[in-house]
Amino acid sequence: MKAFRFTxxxxxxxxxxxxxxxxSAVAGDQLTITSYGGAAQIAERKAYYEPxxxxxxxxxxxxxxNGGVAKIRAMVESNTVSWDVVFNDAMYASQxxxxxxxxxIDWGKLGLDRSKLRNGDKDDCxxxxxxYATIVAYDKDKLPNGPTTxxxxxxxxxxxxKRGLFKDPFVNLEWALIxxxxxxxxxxxxxxxxxxxDRAFKKLDTIKKDVVWWExxxxxxxxxxxxxxxxxxxxxxxISDAIKNSGKNFExxxxxxxxxxxxxxxxxxxxxxxxxYKFIAFAVDPAQQAEKTHYFAGGPANIEATPLVDPxxxxxxxxxxxxxGNALMVDVEFWADHGDELGQRFTAWLAQ
Numbered sequence: 001m002k003a004f005r006f007t008x009x010x011x012x013x014x015x016x017x018x019x020x021x022x023x024s025a026v027a028g029d030q031l032t033i034t035s036y037g038g039a040a041q042i043a044e045r046k047a048y049y050e051p052x053x054x055x056x057x058x059x060x061x062x063x064x065x066n067g068g069v070a071k072i073r074a075m076v077e078s079n080t081v082s083w084d085v086v087f088n089d090a091m092y093a094s095q096x097x098x099x100x101x102x103x104x105i106d107w108g109k110l111g112l113d114r115s116k117l118r119n120g121d122k123d124d125c126x127x128x129x130x131x132y133a134t135i136v137a138y139d140k141d142k143l144p145n146g147p148t149t150x151x152x153x154x155x156x157x158x159x160x161x162k163r164g165l166f167k168d169p170f171v172n173l174e175w176a177l178i179x180x181x182x183x184x185x186x187x188x189x190x191x192x193x194x195x196x197x198d199r200a201f202k203k204l205d206t207i208k209k210d211v212v213w214w215e216x217x218x219x220x221x222x223x224x225x226x227x228x229x230x231x232x233x234x235x236x237x238x239i240s241d242a243i244k245n246s247g248k249n250f251e252x253x254x255x256x257x258x259x260x261x262x263x264x265x266x267x268x269x270x271x272x273x274x275x276x277y278k279f280i281a282f283a284v285d286p287a288q289q290a291e292k293t294h295y296f297a298g299g300p301a302n303i304e305a306t307p308l309v310d311p312x313x314x315x316x317x318x319x320x321x322x323x324x325g326n327a328l329m330v331d332v333e334f335w336a337d338h339g340d341e342l343g344q345r346f347t348a349w350l351a352q
Contacts, residue, residue, distance in 0.1 A: 029058045031275045035087040037064040038217065039241045043296030044087070048283045051291075055282070058275050069096055072267050076101040081269040084276040090119070090126060091170075093263045094336045097125035103266040103273070110281050117284060117301045118319070119261055122332060126263030127280050130289075130298035133236040133257040133318035133327075134171045139224050140251045143231070150256035153231055154179040154207055164223045164232030167213040169346035170335065171233065171258045174328055176203035178256055184328045192334065197342070201349055213350075224250060236318055240297035252316075254323040260330040261301060293317065 033049060035041045041064065053060045063083065065071055069092050075081045088096075096102045102125035107114050110127070114120040117128045136153055138146045143159070152159055153175065165172055174187050180203045182190050190196035212229050214220060220234035221242035236252060243250050264280045266273065282288060289300035290308035299319030300306060306314070314320050318327075 029056075029275065030061070031058050031084050031272050031279055032061045032063060032082060033085045033087075033279065034063040034065055034083045036067060036217075038238075040087075040237060040296055040298070043292050043298075044283075046295050047288055047292035048279070051288070052279055052282045056275075056278060058278070060279075068092055069099075072096060073099065073101050076268045079269065081267045081271065083267055084270045084272045085279055086265050086267065087129065087262050088126070088265050090123060090128070090261050090263050091330070091332045091335045091339070093126035093265050094123050094332045095339070096265070097123055098336065101268050102126075103268055103270065105266075106277075109277050112281060112284065116303055118303060119301070123263060126265050127284060128301035129262050129264050129283060130292070130301055131259055131261045131317075131319050132298055133254075133259050133323075134166070135234060135236045135239065135257045135318075136231060136253040136255075137220060137224065137234045137239045137250055138231045138253070140249045142227075146251055147231055147253050148255060150175050151179045153233075154203065156207060156210060159231060161230035162210050162212050162228060163207055164212050164214050164220050164229040164234070166233055167215050167350075169342045170339075171330075172204060172346075173197070173200040173342065174258060175233075175256065176200040178328070179203055184256065184326055187328060188331045188334050192338075197345070201345070204349070221246065221248070221250065224248070237297045240316055254318075255326050256328060257318055257323065257326075258328045258330055259318055259324070262298075 035044055041062070045062070049060045049062065052058065067089060072086065073096065075083065093102065104124050105127055118131065119128050136147055136150070140146060147153060147159060153163060173191060177187050177190055177196065177200050178184060180199060191200060212223060214223065217235050217238045220232040221238055223229045223232055225246070225248055239250055239252055242248055264283060266276045270276055284302050286302050286305040286308055289302045289305035292298065293300065293309050293313050297316050299317045300309065
């Protein structure tokens with residue numbers, strides 16, 4: 001699961017994998033789906049792409065990118081759209097919807113009850129697919145009494161050592177305010193003021209010299225494993241995957257988790273529109289959503305999938321009610337409105 005990235009370059013490693021031989025399908029029965037790669041895309045392949053191809057006979061081709069707006073915008077503006085469905089962060093989707101580079105979702109054509117999807121009413125151009133969290137992670141072998149609050153991330157006396165943070169203003173500004181005493185329910189109200197922004201950067205100043213900045217989701221588990229940081233900001237799916245597969249005693253701290261979501265979007269002018277709608281409807285079906293949780297720790301967007309999730313798996317999902325006690329729901333509209341200016345200020349702050 002990916003977070004909102006203003007400063008990450010959009011260098012797409014386009015690894016194309018055909019799930020069905022092209023000769024087995026007529027020209028119209030094709031679909032190109034683009035996602036983030038890594039463990040998330042492996043899970044999507046197992047839960048969505050392969051069973052969809054098997055059920056419908058549609059030939060699915062995968063591509064991979066680093067998220068964002070630029071690639072899709074360039075495709076649409078140059079009339080060279082080759083992607084049909086894209087897994088994209090809700091904040092990017094909101095921005096692109098406002099720019100007119102995405103298809104407006106026809107919910108009647110999808111045949112879906114919008115109210116069954118968490119945050120289904122937030123964006124006219126995106127269908128919520130899964131929820132991810134930006135969380136704090138640490139190695140329990142090294143910190144048996146690890147951090148319990150966002151304030152601990154900023155407490156160099158209580159937890160001396162380097163911190164890993166995503167090289168972006170997103171979540172860092174929100175967490176800085178939370179660490180400075182702002183309630184999660186008031187974060188965006190405060191951050192919407194010049195004084196609030198100044199306050200957030202002032203709090204970040206207190207740990208700036210002890211930050212190791214990361215830019216890819218695979219880095220935080222490695223930073224912890226190598227001992228380069230004692231605590232790190234991370235995406236929950238990457239840490240859950242590391243816990244499952246690396247044998248490391250990593251721990252997720254759920255307090256203050258910043259809850260975001262990925263949406264399924266259709267670039268304006270997608271070559272296989274009908275197949276795109278069919279795939280989206282398939283991917284947010286409760287059974288497929290629950291199936292994905294076996295491979296990746298993303299919370300299903302479809303609320304009817306929750307009862308189908310293995311209770312042992314549910315405990316590790318960001319949408320588990322027990323993990324959401326002090327969660328911060330990311331404000332998509334705030335970042336769509338203020339992302340550019342805050343990104344510029346963050347870049348300037350890093351250079352100081």
